[in-house]
Amino acid sequence: MKIGILITGHPPEEMSDGGRYDAYFARLLGDRDFTYQAWSVVDGEMPQGVHDAEGWLITGSRHGAYEPHPWIPPLEQFIRDCYAAHVPMIGVCFGHQVIAQAMGGKVEKFAGGWSVGRVVYPIEGQEYAINAWHQDQVVEKPAMAQVIGATDFCANAALLYDDRIWTIQPHPEYESDFIGGLIRHRGKGVIPDAQLDSATAALTQPLDNHAIAAKMAAFFKKERA
Template identity: 45%
Template sequence: MTAKTIGILVTGHSPAELAGEYGNYADMFATLLGTFDFAFKRYFVVDGEFPESPSEVDGWLLTGSKFGVYEDHDWIRRLEAFIREVHAAKVPTVGICFGHQVMAKALGGHVEKFKGGWSAGPVTYTRSDTGEEHVLLAWHQDQVIRVPDGAEVVGKTDACENAVIRYGDWGLSYQPHPEFSPRFFEGLAEARKAAIPEALFEQVKKVEVPIATDKIAQEIGEFLGRNR
């Protein structure tokens, strides 16, 4: 059986001081999904590098980013249009953080900075579809405030009502970062600590609880790898 090819739409760059040890966000997802028989193609859409067709791979994965989906950048508007093409072509798609938000916005949802502030560090996500709770790493203030018509919210936290969204058989998206290892997250928090309140940084600068990485990796891999 031929390996499925997953296109990773890279929407941001990892901090330069961490890239040497941890690679870029696409590398982290390739590691996360390393137990699956996938080949990966990387498209740095943040730099204007886009696929030619929504059907040139078997599945798509959208990464996180330091940008907001509401910011006025040509590549973001172009990405929204591409997501709508992928949706119409029914190519399985998974989004993470910024990817989660831009999928929602592209299909008619609304994203803004959450008035309740940041979510950062280990956060417990409650799933309505499985009845499980997962501790995952969060790093965001922006949230999906209104989901698109037809989308189903299947995961939330106390401070994020629309944290995991399913779009039927087409899409699945997560606000948290299953691709972040605890050590990378600690480096990220240090590199970008000016972005969050000092008291919050002191709470999250060390990750000392188990993270449900393997559970979510399995869910993502099965979603992207299923036969259409």
Template identity: 45%
Template sequence: MLIGILQTGQSPDALRAEAGDYPDMFEAALAGRGLEFCRYHVEDGAFPASVRDCEGWLITGSRHGVYEDLPFIPKLEAFLREAYGAGVPIVGICFGHQILAQALGGKVERFEKGWAVGPQDYDFGGEKLTLNAWHRDQVTKVPPGAKVTARNEFCEFAGLAYDERAFSVQAHPEYPDSFIDGLMRTRGPGVVPEPLMAAARARMGQANSSTAMADRIAAFFLQPRPL
């Protein structure tokens, strides 16, 4: 199954040589699960010609806010609405989670309680999954018809499902601990409170649920759908 990665940001220059860029991380995380990939750097204006160019779409994270006045954001929202209407499956991660919600009638805001950084525990319908996070923005209003699939005390709408057509999570299952550590070194100082970064460092190296979430993403894409 061919999945188009809609790249909405780039990993920091200081980390890219070792960690790769966002599409590299997704391809590594989802390897061996029956998926093939192509890339579209939509942040730079490189959009697919049609929502049918791939069999599914995956939206990456970004340093941008979905509410920013940037040329690629309204174009991406329109593309996602068209893909959703056509029944082409969509997965959104972090910024992808947020822009999909915004495109389909939800609301995203800078969260008043601040940042989530590093390993976080989420309740997926009674199942605890631990995933890395790096965000301050959150979905604050769920789009019509969306179902909340994950939450915790800090992030009420951490996972959303839109029947069989779309699925999104606020966390970053593609981020290894080493990349979170790199973000704390390169983007964190003076932006993220040091106690939050210290708490994240204290949990690093423990088992997390990134593999389980990669399995869920692949299963979502590969499930049978009406023609």
């Protein structure tokens, strides 16, 4: 199965040795009979059509879905076209947000502040420890979306759009070393020190990234009419 990865942001320059964000997701999902092709949407590169891949994944980004970047409206139309064509799609963090926005929801900077580091999310009846790094949130979900994951801090942490789109706010592609790098290179002076200290202290705790990867793979491979 060919997975198209739509890159909507780049890692900080100080952390670019891990490659572009598509490499993070390819490592997360592994082979699983998947092949991967990436389009750098943030740099103006778009697929020719929704059938250029059999499934799509939209990455995270430092940009806001509501910001006036020229590449966001074409991406939103692509999302709607995928939904109409029943081509499966997964969105992570910014991907989660821009999909919600494209489908009629609302994204904004959350008045409650940032979520940083290891967070336990109840998703579809089970708990998963996943790294978070966001202030923006889906504050109003699209009408057709079902909430499948929520916390007291993030009411729309995971959304399901029937069998066509599955999205999550946290980052299963981020291991603890990447979060540690974000703390050092993007956190200071932006996020309260006490919150960064708490996230740093949790860096040695286990994560459930591989369990989330299995869920993502199962969603892509699900039998559809």
